Amino acid sequence: MSTSKLTIAALAGDGIGPEVMREALKVLQAAARRFSLTLDITEAPVGWAGIDAAGDALPETTLALCRRSDAILFGSVGLPDRDPTVPKERRPERAALLRLRKEFSLFANLRPVRLPRELSHACPLRPERQGDGLDLLVVRELTGGLYFGQPKLTEEIQAGRRAVDTMVYTTPEIERIAHVAFRTARVRRRKVTSIDKANVLENGILWREVVTRVAGEYPDVALDHMFVDNAAMQLVLRPTQFDVVLCENLFGDILSDEAAALAGSLGMLPSASLGITSGGRTFGLYEPAGGTAPDIAGKDLANPIAQILSAALLLRHSFGLEDAAKAVESAVEQVIARGLRTGDIYSPADPSARKVGTHEMGDAIAQAVG
């Protein structure tokens, strides 16, 4: 869908959120100028910023803004040092982020992991394991599994306490995320690796059965299955074997961080969390997969690229603006090729690299967009 006006809620959140958001908005404005788009962006507090502003990690006014927007550009939330000051249900991770995912049924989380050749120095793997650079996509189920399953509780028992989380998936939940994985594989290298723990978990058996059945509708896409422990190992031994990696919620959380480290840094990993498409429109929340990094917040050290690439995903998935999305992605590639590096992806062993701050990186990318 291409639209004349893009209504976007920008929720920067905590830690490095505000400073990387500033750079992403700058890049979006540059894309808007080049492609004649009209942006209607409203910023609102979320996370600890929401608690400070309105006593709630997801203030009513912020939620209302999200409801009347076409997409949410999200920063990051959570400051572990402040956790003891509020009950766990009111902390930002659950009360804002998980709530938004559930509220808007954002079941499909796409995390594209790319290691361009120029960042070879930032990858912890030996060059012979990196192939021509890495390019894989984690498709993570985002509204089921252990994160949301009931019962979920901690209770007192004689021997101390007892904590329960419940892993639960239904056939339709597995089917819809499997379809997302197979459809995206069709525009990539046509291979899906489905992750489970079918040797131990009931959920794993069902997951494997349902994914195998859905695969029948996509004869042009190759499917293989891998136990999650093996997948964690294969990612470091032979990451080039992966194209689309399909995971349930917790496995996807873990493997996507591991994969991001292979791509140089968590600061490079964007994500799209998508709901159901209706009337040609897909509501989505777009956020960097890394956290708030409170230790470097406010110091002009954070890498804004994950936030900027999340804005590119927003242009693509919520608005169908493929050209604008590509322009942002190629601006990031150009700037990396020119040697600009924030601290997390900088290596003194790389002769062409020059260390820059958050602002300079954002400015250079905005300029490269045109």
Ligand code: IPM
């Ligand atoms: C992520 C994050 C979140 C998650 C946290 C902040 C709740 O780690 O988006 O990967 O576990 O989903």
Ligand code: MG
């Ligand atoms: Mg995570």
